[in-house]
Amino acid sequence: MLRLDNVHAFYGPVQVLFSIDLEVNDGEIVALLGTNGAGKTTILRVISGVKHPALGDVVWNGESIKGLRPPDVLRRRIVQMPGGRGVFPGMSVQENLEVAGFSFGRDSERLRRRIEAVLEFFPLLADRRRQVAGSLSGGQQQMLTLAKSFIVEPKLLLIDELSLGLAPKIVEELLEIIIRLNRDGVAVVLVDQHVDLALSIANRAYFLERGEIRFSGPAKKLRGRDDLLRSVFLAGARA
Amino acid sequence: MTAIINGVLSGSAYALIAVGFVMIYKGSRIFNLAHGEIGAFGLFIAWYLHNHKVPVLIAFVAGVVVATLVAIIVERTLVRRLVDRSPLAAVASTLGVAFVLAYYEFLQFGVNIKTFPPPFGTFSFNIGNLTVTSSRIMLLVFAAATAAGLAVFLKRTKFGLEVTAAVSDKTLARLSGIRVNRTRMFVWALGGATSGIAAILIASVNTFTPLSTTLVLIRGLTAALLGGLTSITGAFVGGIAIGVVEALVTAHTTVQGADYTAVFVVLLVALLLRPQGIFGGSEA
Numbered sequence: 001m002l003r004l005d006n007v008h009a010f011y012g013p014v015q016v017l018f019s020i021d022l023e024v025n026d027g028e029i030v031a032l033l034g035t036n037g038a039g040k041t042t043i044l045r046v047i048s049g050v051k052h053p054a055l056g057d058v059v060w061n062g063e064s065i066k067g068l069r070p071p072d073v074l075r076r077r078i079v080q081m082p083g084g085r086g087v088f089p090g091m092s093v094q095e096n097l098e099v100a101g102f103s104f105g106r107d108s109e110r111l112r113r114r115i116e117a118v119l120e121f122f123p124l125l126a127d128r129r130r131q132v133a134g135s136l137s138g139g140q141q142q143m144l145t146l147a148k149s150f151i152v153e154p155k156l157l158l159i160d161e162l163s164l165g166l167a168p169k170i171v172e173e174l175l176e177i178i179i180r181l182n183r184d185g186v187a188v189v190l191v192d193q194h195v196d197l198a199l200s201i202a203n204r205a206y207f208l209e210r211g212e213i214r215f216s217g218p219a220k221k222l223r224g225r226d227d228l229l230r231s232v233f234l235a236g237a238r239a
Numbered sequence: 240m241t242a243i244i245n246g247v248l249s250g251s252a253y254a255l256i257a258v259g260f261v262m263i264y265k266g267s268r269i270f271n272l273a274h275g276e277i278g279a280f281g282l283f284i285a286w287y288l289h290n291h292k293v294p295v296l297i298a299f300v301a302g303v304v305v306a307t308l309v310a311i312i313v314e315r316t317l318v319r320r321l322v323d324r325s326p327l328a329a330v331a332s333t334l335g336v337a338f339v340l341a342y343y344e345f346l347q348f349g350v351n352i353k354t355f356p357p358p359f360g361t362f363s364f365n366i367g368n369l370t371v372t373s374s375r376i377m378l379l380v381f382a383a384a385t386a387a388g389l390a391v392f393l394k395r396t397k398f399g400l401e402v403t404a405a406v407s408d409k410t411l412a413r414l415s416g417i418r419v420n421r422t423r424m425f426v427w428a429l430g431g432a433t434s435g436i437a438a439i440l441i442a443s444v445n446t447f448t449p450l451s452t453t454l455v456l457i458r459g460l461t462a463a464l465l466g467g468l469t470s471i472t473g474a475f476v477g478g479i480a481i482g483v484v485e486a487l488v489t490a491h492t493t494v495q496g497a498d499y500t501a502v503f504v505v506l507l508v509a510l511l512l513r514p515q516g517i518f519g520g521s522e523a
Contacts, residue, residue, distance in 0.1 A: 048414060050410060050413060050414065069413075069418070070413040070414055070416065071413070071416040071417070071418055074414070074415075074416045075416070079414075080414050082410065082411055082414060085408075085411075086411065087411075088403065088404050088407045088408060088411065089407070090403065090407060091400070091403065091404070091407075095400055098397075098400060099400055099401075099404050099412075099415050099417070100415055102397070102401070102415055102416040102417055103416035148415070
């Protein structure tokens with residue numbers, strides 16, 4: 001489904017990704033784990049077209065999408081949920097959902113149908129559709145971010161720091177939604193600081209350290225390998 | 240009463256300049272200090288064409304098109320490259336553009352005072368002892384129509400949402416499928432067109448020289464600040480308010496510069512009482 005081949009990326013003169021090889025298969029949840037600055041978010045940005053790799057290729061269903069701009073990547077129904085704040089705080093819930101459907105172009109009927117479908121899935125947001133997004137609670141804002149990504153019916157969802165700043169109860173609710181989405185056939189790449197949380201729903205995981213993949217494997221196997229986790233996170237903390 | 244009507248009519252020039260300035264600020268968060276001179280460049284082209292027997296209305300349209308193109312070029316060559324790295328450098332570069340354009344106008348068209356005929360015919364009528372000409376009426380009509388049109392366009396259309404999203408969070412906007420650079424370029428094009436219309440219509444009321452529109456921009460900028468910087472309606476109201484203050488002061492004193500001073504006193508008092516401007520926080 002998605003493949004990163006030998007991807008190298010830079011921010012100015014600083015290289016941040018080194019020879020990244022990564023695969024996401026149909027219907028999989030893949031976790032990207034590592035300390036701050038390991039390159040997890042940059043990998044998501046490379047996939048979504050926000051960051052272009054200096055070297056290597058990004059292949060989506062047999063087609064190279066390297067160098068495509070974010071709107072073109074989005075049109076292939078690859079959606080990135082950014083970390084932290086993923087809503088436009090000055091806009092209403094309704095307007096945020098409308099912006100999320102810009103890739104539909106002039107098909108306003110399709111947009112209207114998708115917004116209604118999404119709000120049916122998130123009744124809490126339906127009650128607040130005229131409310132300014134910035135006045136929602138942190139959990140509700142994250143829910144709106146997730147709702148926005150549903151608008152285009154993603155085939156691949158890239159989630160950056162789902163649990164950031166949220167209460168465990170809210171995180172649990174959001175994870176349930178993601179699992180339901182995944183059961184409907186949506187593949188997910190999940191970046192999260194909380195290793196246990198990410199491994200609890202992932203099929204496979206990649207551990208990154210300073211822009212390189214240190215090891216990867218089935219999430220089930222990695223969950224019991226405290227030695228590996230310690231080595232990556234301690235090395236990251238020392239760097 | 241006559242002074243107020245006179246003020247509303249002169250204020251419409253400041254309002255028209257301020258509306259375009261605010262449009263660009265809303266769409267790129269850049270103070271375009273070349274806003275006046277971009278319009279003036281279009282004006283000089285219109286003047287040149289008219290002097291070479293091109294009908295005044297066609298010269299007017301050509302001038303507006305040229306101002307639009309210059310604004311697009313400035314956005315694509317300077318603003319786009321600088322805005323993310325250093326917004327201050329982007330603002331400074333627009334000041335440079337203003338002087339380059341003015342210098343070109345000096346060299347190409349000379350320093351002597353020029354006039355431009357009213358593009359929409361000439362007629363006049365009296366209100367009391369005030370004679371109102373077609374040029375002044377057209378300035379008011381264009382200022383009101385441009386302000387209303389842009390306010391509705393930004394508030395009620397998909398493009399308005401695009402502009403708000405693009406300045407609110409560029410990365411998030413791009414991830415939502417918005418072509419941020421294209422959106423900003425379109426905003427600059429609209430700003431350039433507004434500036435061209437303003438410069439030519441102002442020239443049909445007053446005489447002009449290089450940098451004369453930039454002097455009007457200073458009052459336009461004051462109007463934009465008074466209105467709240469991000470509000471098109473505020474810019475229009477601010478421009479009219481400045482025109483009225485100037486006219487009232489001029490009607491009551493002959494002290495030179497008193498009108499100008501009064502405008503800035505009003506601005507300072509207004510900002511002290513309401514730092515966000517009259518319509519601050521409003522997006523329309």
